[in-house]
Amino acid sequence: MFDTLSGKFSDIFDRLRRRGALSESDVNDALREIRLALLDADVALPVVKDFVAKVKEQAVGAEVLRSVSPGQMVVKIVNDALIEALGGAPSPLNLFAPAPIPFLMVGLQGSGKTTTSAKIALRLKTRERKKVLLASLDTQRPAAQLQLEQLAQKAEVVSLPIIPGQTPLQIAQRAMETARREVYDVVILDTAGRLSIDLALMEEVKAIRAAVNPVETLLVVDAMTGQDAVTTATAFNEAVQITGIVMTRLDGDARGGAALSMRSVTGAPVKLAGMGEKLDALDEFNPERIAGRILG
Ligand code: GDP
Numbered sequence: 001m002f003d004t005l006s007g008k009f010s011d012i013f014d015r016l017r018r019r020g021a022l023s024e025s026d027v028n029d030a031l032r033e034i035r036l037a038l039l040d041a042d043v044a045l046p047v048v049k050d051f052v053a054k055v056k057e058q059a060v061g062a063e064v065l066r067s068v069s070p071g072q073m074v075v076k077i078v079n080d081a082l083i084e085a086l087g088g089a090p091s092p093l094n095l096f097a098p099a100p101i102p103f104l105m106v107g108l109q110g111s112g113k114t115t116t117s118a119k120i121a122l123r124l125k126t127r128e129r130k131k132v133l134l135a136s137l138d139t140q141r142p143a144a145q146l147q148l149e150q151l152a153q154k155a156e157v158v159s160l161p162i163i164p165g166q167t168p169l170q171i172a173q174r175a176m177e178t179a180r181r182e183v184y185d186v187v188i189l190d191t192a193g194r195l196s197i198d199l200a201l202m203e204e205v206k207a208i209r210a211a212v213n214p215v216e217t218l219l220v221v222d223a224m225t226g227q228d229a230v231t232t233a234t235a236f237n238e239a240v241q242i243t244g245i246v247m248t249r250l251d252g253d254a255r256g257g258a259a260l261s262m263r264s265v266t267g268a269p270v271k272l273a274g275m276g277e278k279l280d281a282l283d284e285f286n287p288e289r290i291a292g293r294i295l296g
Contacts, residue, residue, distance in 0.1 A: 012030050042261075083288050087270055107193055108196065131183070168192065
């Protein structure tokens with residue numbers, strides 16, 4: 001992930017650093033290249049425009065150009081702007097609510113939603129010592145509830161017993177009742193996905209959200225889908241006001257631009273990063289570390 005972007009940035013910065021003095025047009029040339037590199041990495045156009053404008057505003061000032069090492073200063077400005085675009089500081093899951101705390105997992109089919117639900121359950125169990133209940137509300141795909149049950153077993157987390165014939169809303173309500181009765185800290189509700197955004201999906205998710213009032217509504221998006229990930233995030237955010245994003249397949253070789261666009265486009269922070277198929281392959285999304293990786 002980010003390899004191409006990182007390679008391009010390192011070329012641009014090498015050239016900047018090699019020059020002792022920088023003119024305004026040197027900086028403008030570099031900015032043009034940065035713009036192209038970001039667009040090529042699938043960063044959404046408005047985000048690229050905003051990014052370049054911010055860097056320009058700071059980098060073209062006389063103070064920077066007359067400084068001892070202007071190239072370094074420009075690199076620092078780009079680094080800070082990248083961190084800001086990626087969301088600034090890491091954003092942990094919100095566990096500050098009375099138990100049982102409902103988390104609603106939303107996203108398209110195949111985004112990694114079910115795997116991520118189990119990963120989060122495992123993470124909360126091992127790192128936060130939380131008692132977690134997993135429940136699949138996916139009555140669309142016949143094997144979905146079984147899949148979550150199997151993943152829960154692997155993670156050694158309890159999953160809500162499957163009762164055939166219940167609607168997603170009924171399952172959500174039963175999960176919350178069970179959690180109250182059996183004193184769970186967190187309930188992770190894995191909703192059904194569709195291959196693409198459709199009205200029925202959004203209406204279902206909206207109804208569940210209204211019924212359980214989740215503390216976190218986490219959108220799971222596949223980083224490999226590039227610009228489509230941004231479209232998906234916009235649609236879900238409009239329908240159910242997401243509180244955070246989990247980007248999956250950041251271990252893959254996608255160009256990575258979606259990770260850079262998410263915060264600006266939705267206003268919601270990317271909280272976690274899926275780094276593989278295994279249940280412990282879930283990392284905190286750390287903007288500073290990612291900016292470091294992009295800039296090398
Ligand atoms: P869902 O349809 O959204 O519930 O998607 P699943 O959880 O079934 O995941 C679909 C596939 O993606 C599975 O084979 C997962 O193992 C895989 N997957 C999920 N997250 C990641 C990730 O972060 N990295 C990689 N490489 N694979 C992932």
